[in-house]
Amino acid sequence: MSTTTSERVAGTVDTGEELPALQTIRRGMEISPELRQGLGVTLLLALVATIGQVVVPITIQQTLDHGLGPAGPDTGFMVRMGLLAAVAILATGVASYVMTTRLFTQAERGLATLRIKAFRHVHDLPLLTQNTERRGALVSRVTSDVDQVSQFLVFGGIFAIVSIGQIIVATVIMLVYSWQLCLVVWLCFAPLFLSLRWFQQRLSDAYGTVRRQVGALLSAIAEPVVGATVVRAYAVQDRTQQRIDDAIAAHQSASTKAQGFTAFSFSLGGLSGGLANAGVLIVGIWLGFADQISAGEVIAFAFLVTLFVMPVQMGTQILTDAQNALAGWRRVIGILDTPAELVDPGADGAVLPRGPIAVEFRDVGFAYPGGPPVLRDIDLAIAPGTRVAVVGETGSGKSTLAKLLTRLMDPTDGSVLLDDVDVRQISNASLRRSVVLVPQEGFLIDATIRENARWGRLGATDSEIRESAIELGLVDWLDGLPHGLDTVVGQRGESLSAGERQLVALLRAHLVDPDLLVLDEATSAVDPQLEMRMARALERLMSGRTSVTIAHRLSTAENADEVVVVDRGRIVQRGRHQDLVAEGGVYGNLHASWVAQHG
Numbered sequence: 001m002s003t004t005t006s007e008r009v010a011g012t013v014d015t016g017e018e019l020p021a022l023q024t025i026r027r028g029m030e031i032s033p034e035l036r037q038g039l040g041v042t043l044l045l046a047l048v049a050t051i052g053q054v055v056v057p058i059t060i061q062q063t064l065d066h067g068l069g070p071a072g073p074d075t076g077f078m079v080r081m082g083l084l085a086a087v088a089i090l091a092t093g094v095a096s097y098v099m100t101t102r103l104f105t106q107a108e109r110g111l112a113t114l115r116i117k118a119f120r121h122v123h124d125l126p127l128l129t130q131n132t133e134r135r136g137a138l139v140s141r142v143t144s145d146v147d148q149v150s151q152f153l154v155f156g157g158i159f160a161i162v163s164i165g166q167i168i169v170a171t172v173i174m175l176v177y178s179w180q181l182c183l184v185v186w187l188c189f190a191p192l193f194l195s196l197r198w199f200q201q202r203l204s205d206a207y208g209t210v211r212r213q214v215g216a217l218l219s220a221i222a223e224p225v226v227g228a229t230v231v232r233a234y235a236v237q238d239r240t241q242q243r244i245d246d247a248i249a250a251h252q253s254a255s256t257k258a259q260g261f262t263a264f265s266f267s268l269g270g271l272s273g274g275l276a277n278a279g280v281l282i283v284g285i286w287l288g289f290a291d292q293i294s295a296g297e298v299i300a301f302a303f304l305v306t307l308f309v310m311p312v313q314m315g316t317q318i319l320t321d322a323q324n325a326l327a328g329w330r331r332v333i334g335i336l337d338t339p340a341e342l343v344d345p346g347a348d349g350a351v352l353p354r355g356p357i358a359v360e361f362r363d364v365g366f367a368y369p370g371g372p373p374v375l376r377d378i379d380l381a382i383a384p385g386t387r388v389a390v391v392g393e394t395g396s397g398k399s400t401l402a403k404l405l406t407r408l409m410d411p412t413d414g415s416v417l418l419d420d421v422d423v424r425q426i427s428n429a430s431l432r433r434s435v436v437l438v439p440q441e442g443f444l445i446d447a448t449i450r451e452n453a454r455w456g457r458l459g460a461t462d463s464e465i466r467e468s469a470i471e472l473g474l475v476d477w478l479d480g481l482p483h484g485l486d487t488v489v490g491q492r493g494e495s496l497s498a499g500e501r502q503l504v505a506l507l508r509a510h511l512v513d514p515d516l517l518v519l520d521e522a523t524s525a526v527d528p529q530l531e532m533r534m535a536r537a538l539e540r541l542m543s544g545r546t547s548v549t550i551a552h553r554l555s556t557a558e559n560a561d562e563v564v565v566v567d568r569g570r571i572v573q574r575g576r577h578q579d580l581v582a583e584g585g586v587y588g589n590l591h592a593s594w595v596a597q598h599g
C-alpha cells in the first residue's frame, strides 16, 4: 500500500502521487506479474542486439587494418569479416524483433491485468468515493493513464535500455581503441548530456500544460454537447463557442511550445554527432600521424559515434515519456491502494432468509467525509411486511437513510440490521438478492427495454419479463410501445418520458423479486394517466414485502402503515398519517404545504 494512503482524506481516491519511482515500478510489477515473466530473456536479447551493433564497426576496423596488408588484400580475412558483420547484422535484427515482440506482448498482458484489477476495484470503491472523485477522472485513470504506461513500456522502455547499453558498449570499445578519441566524443556530447535534465524538466512542464489544455478543451467541448438543450434554450452558443475557441488556441500554443523543445533537443543531438565526427577525424588524423591510431580505428570511431546520436536525440523525449508513464502508473496504483471500505464478507457472510425483512436502525449516526453529522441517534424498528414512508424537508437526510439501509454506505456510528443481522455481516450476493433500491432517476442503459429490465434478473426470459409486466399492470403500456420489449430507450433512457423510465425501473425491481424494497419517489410530475399506472404498479410491487419509501407525495404518506418524519438528521415524529396530522409539528407543516400545492 502506498505511503499516502494513511494521509488520504476519507472518501477520496489515493492519488499515489508521492510514491517514489522505484517503489512505483515494484508495486506495478507486483500488480501485473506478467511484466516480470521472461524479463531475463528479453534483457539478454537486448544485450545481443546491443553487442551486434558494435560488431560492424569492429569488423570494418579489422578489415581496414589487417585485411589490406602491404602484400595486397587478404581476401579470406575480408570474407570472414564480411560474414561476421552479416551474422552480427542478422543477429541484431532477429534479437530486436523477438525482444520487441516479447516486450509488447508481456506489457500488454500485464497492463490488461492492471486495467481489470483497477476496474474491479472501482466497483468496490464506496459510492461516496466515486462521487467525490470526478467520474471522468476515474475513467481516465483506467484508460489513458494505463495507455501512457503501455506506450512507454513498449517503445520508450526498451529504447532506453538498448540506448544506455549502446552508449556503454560503444564507450568501452572506444576506450580500447583510443582514450583520446573517446574523450573527444564525450566532450562533444557532454553539453547535451549535462542539459538533458534541464530539457527534461522544460519538456515535462510543457507537456504538463498540454495535458491540462487537453482536459480544458474536452470539458469546453463536452459542456455544450451534454447540455445542448440548455445552451440553445438560453441562446448562449456564442459564449460556449468562445470558450471552445479559447481552449483550442491555448492547446495549440502549448503544443507548439512543447514541440519546440523536442525539435531543439533533437537538432542539438544531430549537431553534437556532427561535431563528434569532425573532432574524431581531425584528432584521429593527427594521432594517426603520431602513429598512435590506425586508419581502421578512426573509421570505426565514425561508426561508433552514430551509436550516440539516436539515444541522446531521443533522450529528452524518453525521459519525459518515462515521467508521464510513472505518473500514470502511480495514478492507477492509487486506485488499487484506495481501500474498498464496503468489505464484502463473501462466502463467510450471513445469508438472509426469504420472506419480508425486519429492519432496525440501532443508534445510527452518519457524516459525509469532512462534513457535519447528517444523521444522528437514529433508532427505528420496522416490522416485516410493513409499508413505511419517510418524509422530511429537503436536505433533512432521507436519501442518506436509504443509502445506509441498502448498504451503499456504512454508518459512521451504530448499525443497520436486517432480520437482526448487521448489514456488514451479510454477504453482498445475499444483500443484492433480497434488497432493492429504486432511485429517483433509474439509470437506464442505451439498449432495449428487455436489456434494461434484465438488470433485475440476468437471463430473465421474455415470458418472465411479460409476467412481471402483467403483475404490475404494465403489459398494455408495454404492448403500446412501438417495438414492445425491443424498444430502444436511448442514452440514459432519453427516448422515454420521465414517467416511462420509472415504469422500466419498477419492472426491473419486480424481476429481482426483493424482500425489502427501498424507493426514492420521483418528484417529477407526470401525466395523470401515467401517475395512476405508476401508483398501481407500486402498490403491487410493495405487496407482501417490507418497503421504505422516501415520499414526496401526500398519497404515499396517506397509504403507508407508518410515516417517519426526519428533520435535520433526527427522527422527530412517527405514526400513522391521520395521527401525525392531528399532532401537527414538522409533519403538520409538511402536510399543510402539500395540501396548499395540490389542494
Ligand SMILES: Nc1ncnc2c1ncn2[C@@H]1O[C@H](COP(=O)(O)OP(=O)(O)OP(=O)(O)O)[C@@H](O)[C@H]1O
Pocket (backbone or CB within 6 Å): 128, 131, 368, 369, 371, 374, 392, 393, 394, 395, 396, 397, 398, 399, 400, 401
Ligand atoms: N455526497 C455527499 N457529500 C457531502 N454531503 C452530502 C452528500 N450527499 C448529501 N449530503 C448532505 O447531507 C445532507 C442530507 O442529504 P440527503 O440527500 O440525505 O437529504 P434528503 O433529505 O434526501 O434531501 P432531498 O429530499 O432534497 O433529496 C444534506 O445537507 C446534503 O447536503
